[in-house]
Amino acid sequence: MTDLDLEVRDGVDRETIETVHAMSGTYKYGWSTEIEMDYAPKGVSEDIVRLISAKNEEPEWMLEWRLTAYRRWVQMEEPHWAMLNYPKIDYQDQYYYAKPKSMAIKPKSLDDVDPKILATYKKLGIPLKEQLILAGVEGAETMGERKVAVDAVFDSVSVGTTFKAELAKAGVIFCSISEAIKEHPELVKQYIGSVVPQSDNFFATLNSAVFSVGWFVYIPPGTRCPLELSTYFRINAENTGQFERTLIIADKGSYVSYLEGCTAPKRDTNQLHAAVVELVILEDAEVKYSTVQNWYPGDENGLGGIYNFVTKRADCRGDRAKVMWTQVETGSAITWKYPSCILRGDDSQGEFYSIAIANNAQQADTGTKMVHLGKRTKSRIVSKGISAGRAQNTYRGLVSMHPKATDSRNYTQCDSLLIGDKCGAHTVPYIEVRNNSSRVEHEATTSKVDEDQLFYCRSRGMDEEEAVALVVNGFCKEVLQALPMEFAMEAQSLVAISLEGSVG
Amino acid sequence: MAVLQSKHNTLQVRIAGLRFEPQGWLGALRADALARLTAMGMPGRRDEYWRYTNPAGLIAVDVAAVSLFDPGDEPPPFDGIDRLKIVFVDGVFDAAQSDNFALEGVQVERLAVAEQADIHWATALYGVLESRGQTPVQRPLAALNSAFATDGVLVRVTGKPSKPISLIYQHNSKTSDVVLHHCIKVESGAEVTLLENGPAAARFSHVMEVDIADGGRLHHIRAQGRAHQRQAATHLFARIGNHAAFKSFTLTANGRLTRNEAVLELLGSDSVAHIAGAALGDGDFHHDDTVFITHAGARCESRQVFKKVLKNGATGVFQGKILVKQGAQKTDGYQISQALMLDGESQFLAKPELEIYADDVKCSHGSTSGAIDETALFYLRSRGVPRRAAQSLLVLAFLAEAITEIEDEAISEDIRQRLQSWLERHEH
Numbered sequence: 059m060t061d062l063d064l065e066v067r068d069g070v071d072r073e074t075i076e077t078v079h080a081m082s083g084t085y086k087y088g089w090s091t092e093i094e095m096d097y098a099p100k101g102v103s104e105d106i107v108r109l110i111s112a113k114n115e116e117p118e119w120m121l122e123w124r125l126t127a128y129r130r131w132v133q134m135e136e137p138h139w140a141m142l143n144y145p146k147i148d149y150q151d152q153y154y155y156a157k158p159k160s161m162a163i164k165p166k167s168l169d170d171v172d173p174k175i176l177a178t179y180k181k182l183g184i185p186l187k188e189q190l191i192l193a194g195v196e197g198a199e200t201m202g203e204r205k206v207a208v209d210a211v212f213d214s215v216s217v218g219t220t221f222k223a224e225l226a227k228a229g230v231i232f233c234s235i236s237e238a239i240k241e242h243p244e245l246v247k248q249y250i251g252s253v254v255p256q257s258d259n260f261f262a263t264l265n266s267a268v269f270s271v272g273w274f275v276y277i278p279p280g281t282r283c284p285l286e287l288s289t290y291f292r293i294n295a296e297n298t299g300q301f302e303r304t305l306i307i308a309d310k311g312s313y314v315s316y317l318e319g320c321t322a323p324k325r326d327t328n329q330l331h332a333a334v335v336e337l338v339i340l341e342d343a344e345v346k347y348s349t350v351q352n353w354y355p356g357d358e359n360g361l362g363g364i365y366n367f368v369t370k371r372a373d374c375r376g377d378r379a380k381v382m383w384t385q386v387e388t389g390s391a392i393t394w395k396y397p398s399c400i401l402r403g404d405d406s407q408g409e410f411y412s413i414a415i416a417n418n419a420q421q422a423d424t425g426t427k428m429v430h431l432g433k434r435t436k437s438r439i440v441s442k443g444i445s446a447g448r449a450q451n452t453y454r455g456l457v458s459m460h461p462k463a464t465d466s467r468n469y470t471q472c473d474s475l476l477i478g479d480k481c482g483a484h485t486v487p488y489i490e491v492r493n494n495s496s497r498v499e500h501e502a503t504t505s506k507v508d509e510d511q512l513f514y515c516r517s518r519g520m521d522e523e524e525a526v527a528l529v530v531n532g533f534c535k536e537v538l539q540a541l542p543m544e545f546a547m548e549a550q551s552l553v554a555i556s557l558e559g560s561v562g
Numbered sequence: 563m564a565v566l567q568s569k570h571n572t573l574q575v576r577i578a579g580l581r582f583e584p585q586g587w588l589g590a591l592r593a594d595a596l597a598r599l600t601a602m603g604m605p606g607r608r609d610e611y612w613r614y615t616n617p618a619g620l621i622a623v624d625v626a627a628v629s630l631f632d633p634g635d636e637p638p639p640f641d642g643i644d645r646l647k648i649v650f651v652d653g654v655f656d657a658a659q660s661d662n663f664a665l666e667g668v669q670v671e672r673l674a675v676a677e678q679a680d681i682h683w684a685t686a687l688y689g690v691l692e693s694r695g696q697t698p699v700q701r702p703l704a705a706l707n708s709a710f711a712t713d714g715v716l717v718r719v720t721g722k723p724s725k726p727i728s729l730i731y732q733h734n735s736k737t738s739d740v741v742l743h744h745c746i747k748v749e750s751g752a753e754v755t756l757l758e759n760g761p762a763a764a765r766f767s768h769v770m771e772v773d774i775a776d777g778g779r780l781h782h783i784r785a786q787g788r789a790h791q792r793q794a795a796t797h798l799f800a801r802i803g804n805h806a807a808f809k810s811f812t813l814t815a816n817g818r819l820t821r822n823e824a825v826l827e828l829l830g831s832d833s834v835a836h837i838a839g840a841a842l843g844d845g846d847f848h849h850d851d852t853v854f855i856t857h858a859g860a861r862c863e864s865r866q867v868f869k870k871v872l873k874n875g876a877t878g879v880f881q882g883k884i885l886v887k888q889g890a891q892k893t894d895g896y897q898i899s900q901a902l903m904l905d906g907e908s909q910f911l912a913k914p915e916l917e918i919y920a921d922d923v924k925c926s927h928g929s930t931s932g933a934i935d936e937t938a939l940f941y942l943r944s945r946g947v948p949r950r951a952a953q954s955l956l957v958l959a960f961l962a963e964a965i966t967e968i969e970d971e972a973i974s975e976d977i978r979q980r981l982q983s984w985l986e987r988h989e990h
Contacts, residue, residue, distance in 0.1 A: 139610075464906070476921035479888065489912040489929055490614075494903030497932040504918050504925040 098155035102268060104128060110155050110270050114236040117243060127256040127266030134260045140423035141452045141484055144365060144392050152330055154268045154301070228284050230314075231276040235303055238274030245276055249307055253336035253373040253400070261332040261367040261394070265301045269334070272303035277312035277343070286542060288317040304335045308343035310376065315346040317545060329354075331390075332367045341376030341403065346384070348545055352552055353389035358447070358559070360419030363391025370397035374406035374432075382409040383426065384540045386549040388556040391420060396454065398427035401435035401463070408437040411540040413549070415556045416449030416481070425455035425487075430463035430496070439470040442534050445481035446560035452484040459496045466495075472502040475533055477526065477560050527554035569603025573702070575623045576604055580710045580741070588677040591689045595708035598693060602702040611699055614879040614911040615850040619793045619819050620703060625739045625765040631789035636983060638730075639759040639785040640976055645728040646670070648715060652733060652763055653740030655713055659730075667721025668754060673714040673743060684716045684745045691771040691799035695825035699854070704797040704823070707769040711743030719752040719778070726781075731760035733789060738763040744770040748778035748806075755970065756780065761787025768796040776803040776830060782810040783973050785980065786820060790846075793819040804830030804859070811968045813977050814841040814849055815984050821850045828890075831859035838867040838967035840981065843876030843908075844988045850879035851899075857890040857920075866897040869964045871957055872908035873988065883915040884927070890920050897927035902934065902960050954985045 098109050107128045111121040136147070225232050231242060239246050256266045277283050308314055331353070337345050347370075356363025366389075372381040383397040393416075399408030410426040428437035437457065445451040453472045474483035485502045507529050515525035531538070531553055538546050538553075577599075584592045604621045605612045619626065648670070649659040655672055663670040676682055689708040695701055717727060729744070740763035748754060752775075762768070774780055786794065794817065800808050814820050826835045841849045855864045870878035880899040901910035910931040918925060934956055942952035961981060968974035 461906070474916075474918070476918065476923075479891070479921045481921070482917070482919045484918065485914075485916040485927070487912075487914060487929075489910070489914075489931070491901070491903070491910045491931045494906045494908055494933045498930060500912075500914070500927075500929040502914075502916060502927050504916055504923060506921045506923070 097153050100153055101150040102128075102152070102154050102264075106154050107267050110268055113155065114239070114270060116236070116239055119247065120239055123251070123256065124267050127263050128268075130257040131260070131263040131267055134257075134263060136260050140394055140454070141450060141486075142392055142394060142421045142423050144421070147330060147365065149264070155270050224284060228281055229278040230281065230283050231274065232287055233274055235269070235272035235274045235305065238305075242274070242276070245307065246274065246305065249336070249338050250305055251336075253338060253371050254334050254369050259369060262334050262369040265303060265332045265334045265369070269301040269303035271300070272305070272333075274304070275306040275314065275316065277308045277314045279310040279312060281309075281312045283312070283314040286315045286317055288319070300331050300333070302333045304333070305338075306336070306345060306347075307338045308340060308345050310340045311342040313344045315542060316348070317542060318347070318349045319352075319545070319548070329364050330367075331364055333369070335368070335370040335397075337372035337381060339372060339374045339376065339379040339381055342378045343376065344380040345372065346382045346542070347372070347397070348384040348541055350386045350545055350549055350552065351389050351393075355389050355418065355420045356391040358418045360391065363420070364389065365392040366390040366395065367392075368395040370395065371400065372398065372408065373400045374403050374408065377403040377405055377432070379403050379406040381407070382411070382540070384411045384537065385413070386537070386541070386545075386552060387412065387414040387422060387424060388552050390422075393420075393422040393424050395424045396426055398429070399437060400429045400431065401437065402431045404432040405434045406432055407435065409540075410437075410439045410441070411537040412441045413444070413534045413537045413553070414442070414451055414453075415444045415553065416446070416451040417556055417560050418447040418449060420447075420449045422450070423452040423454055425453045427456040428458070428468060429456070430459045430466045430468070433462070433464050433466070435463055435466045437468045439468070439472070440536050441472045442537055443472070443474045443483055444477070444530060444533070444557070445474065445483045446477040446557055448480045450482045450484070452486060453502075454486045456488040456490070457498055457500070458490040459492055459498060461492045464493055464495045468496075468498045470500040473533070474502070474504040475530065476504065476506050477557070523558060526560070527557060530557060565606065565608060566603060569606055572604040572606070572621050573599065576621045577706070577710070578623060579739075582710065586677045586679055587682045587685050588688060591685070592709050594693070595689050595705050598696060599702055599705040599709055602696075602700050602705065605700075605702055609700070611852060611881055614881070614913075615819075615821055615848065617703075620765070620795050620821070625737045626791070626793075627736045628764045628789065628791035630733065630736065631761060631787070633788060639980060640728060640757050640973065643726065643757075643972055643976065645726045645757060646723075647728050647730055649730045649732060650713065650740075650742065650762075652735045652738035653712060653742060656732070665723050665725070665727075667719065667723040667752065668727065669718045669720070670727065671716045673711065673716055676716055682716070683718060683747065687745045687747060687771050687773050688743070691773070691801055691825075692769060692797070694801075694827070695797075695799050695854075701797065701823060701825075703767060703795045704769050704799075707741050707743055707767045707797065711741045711769070714743040714745070717744070717746045717754070717756075719746070719748045719754040722753045726755035726757050728757040728759075731758070731762035731766070731787070733761040733763055733787065733792070736764060739765045741767040742769075746770065746772045746780065748772070748774045748780050750775040751777040753779040754781070756782045757784070757973070758782075759785040759787070761789035761792050762794065764792060766792065766794040766796070768794065770796075770798050772798070772800040772808065774800065774802045774806040774808055777805050778803065779807040780809070781969060782808075783968055783970075783977070784810070784812040785977065786812060786814040786817060788815050790816045791818050793817070795821045796823065798822075798824040798826075800824075800826045800835070802826065802828050802830060802833050802835055805832050806830060807834045809834070809836045809967065809969065810838070811964070811977070812839045813980060814839065815980070816843065816847060817849065818846055819848045821852065823852045825854045826864070827856045827858065828862040828864065829858050831861050833859065833862045834864070835862070836865040836867075836967050838865070838964040839869070840961045840964040840977075841868075841870040841878060842981065842984050842988075843870070843872050843878065845874040845876060847872070847876035848879070849877070851882070852879075853882040855884050855895070857884070857886045857893045857895065860890055861892040862890070863894040864896070865967070866899070867964045867967055868899045869961050870901045870910065871904065871961065872901060872910065873904035875907035877909045877911070880912040880914065880929070882913075882927070883917065884925055886918045886920050886923050886925065888919040891922040893920065893923040893925065895923070895925040898963070899929045900960070901931040902957060903931060904934065950989050954982070954989075957985055958982065
């Protein structure tokens, strides 16, 4: 225990040092752990879909579901309406399944976990408390005050879930999607694809066919999830597309806050990522879904970086259901992501808070859809886009008020900040109002970093980069405040790190 | 492929009844337009900028027969204003009702007459701005107009004419299908006011290409006819030089289908482009404003102000875009689109876009929609204003921001009167 205690203090110090290092140059999380990988052959076909299903030991109905999606996907065309330019993706030149070899036989206890994986968590900044639990240290559960349940993923296999017992006591199910398919087939069968159907869009359909990892959360009626659920994703093996699928079901009157943090090691070839997240929110339930996405954005010349095509959607199925999406998007070479809310229940609410930072050659096309179907539904969109270098940043959103969504309300604010004269900031909102008792307000502004504010900061002794980071953090404040505490701090330093090299 | 094929099929159907007669200096320009049109085909519902408006009525082979509109005792627009009148009846020039074209500071010709010549100044303008306006968004209906226009005016403004030029479009035939094309060239330092009004035709295709040289100014005020069943597709293309100004206002009252497109390019620096619209619709009304403003020069200002009052299931569409090119620093772009929906059946569909590639700019857009503010209504009623009058007052106040874009007081008063009388006729 003494040794481990020392580690804790060491770890804290090291984190500070690492942040400082990160400020000065290269991508902080740009390392890769060498662990033997177990690959399926390159490319996607019905056989690969069958293989993925077999590897996950799935029942027949799940395989059929995947095959239906695959057959549909073959007939679909990749969409190109987003303001994104990227070389043609060869879908047959990707690995659709990879897992660390040391995991081929599931460890009986967490002691068997490859020490390299544990080292990876440490670099990722997974709180040491969780690391101890992952390492199977006795008594670790009682350490510390704040509780966060972590399910860490290393490429395509979920390594372990902590705090399982405490969650189980509350009746909460938090496990990998493959585990859920085996252990809770009735829930998965009922809800999977009910928010994002198999053939929803090109990327979601591909995901439906080949997903091999992801999470499943079920919060029983009237339960307030005792912990904030948190997951970490990494893409580690070269040329491995990661296709995760997450399904969260908040039953009547329940509450859960879900945190998702992403970092990825540095690679030169582009990596494909197509995730699907489905949230089902029943009567009086509330889900908060927060993301910090910091995948490798490619180098200054646009070489490498993650291609991130994500479909996230929440269905407020019951009356008074509530969802809140918060995202800080600083990484990826290409971001294509529109977390949406279907406000079906009367009096349901949807919120979307977003910071999207694009620097160097990054391109982001992101936003949200608020579909108001129920009466007196409310939605709020606050989007802050920051472009620097030669980056292009687009907000694309839809607010739709259906004829029956009477007395509904939407407020949208999209602000763009430009740093440098070679980048672009774009706003493409769609507003469709089909009844007169609803009020819809949309405003958008575009501006540059205020010279007076910069001058003031400089006169107080800050260097230019610090000053810009401070001004930008001020610009993003509304969104940062919407994040859970532990993310807010990380996000603030991320904002600064993402913009380094953009001034001067 | 299937989509393209269907676009070509609808094109063949649409132009089957039109006569293609290239001649004189215009011949080659018409042929170019036809080639552009053939490459594009007709617009369809799957086109991004037609998702909110169904072009069916505009591309059908036959014009849906309309009943002629009786304005009652209401005087025609701009009646009391001294102006040079040029009258077209169902697209055919009416010499008897028109004034003599002679006016100091401006040369006015009819397209149908001028096109017989071999050379003409409008060679550098006709179809040229329309062609530039085809990227990035295709406007096949404008290309169709350039290829098949039967008449129009060619106006060259060299000074500051003493009165406005007024184009009046009268409508007598129940099935008229009219294609008119105008070219306006405002020379350096010149200034002109252009008025347009009238229902025009059962189906009206209209293109106006405007070239404003350095220091030139154009004021354009349009009152689109009140005839309820008419359909119209209008296009305004403008190229604006240095220290120049383009100001346009459109009042649209009624109309089963109106698509007003504007493509404005600020090529010079220190210039101004303002475009405003007030639309009033009751019942079977569909009104679409599609506006693209490109800032290519530095220190330019643009304003888009569009207000729509909708009732009984009327639909209002606004698609507006501000594009700021790299190098267009110190741009000031403003865009507002608002709908006041007087009942629950109406719809407002908007897509206000910004596309910005320069950092030292100030651009904003806003879009709102909703019912009349009950608290404002309550306040007026508590001050003794009857409900109907209070409502009209609030509607006029809502539209005021668009009307103030008209600089000339007499004209703006004329427009205000028309709004007032529309509201009186369409009270609940």
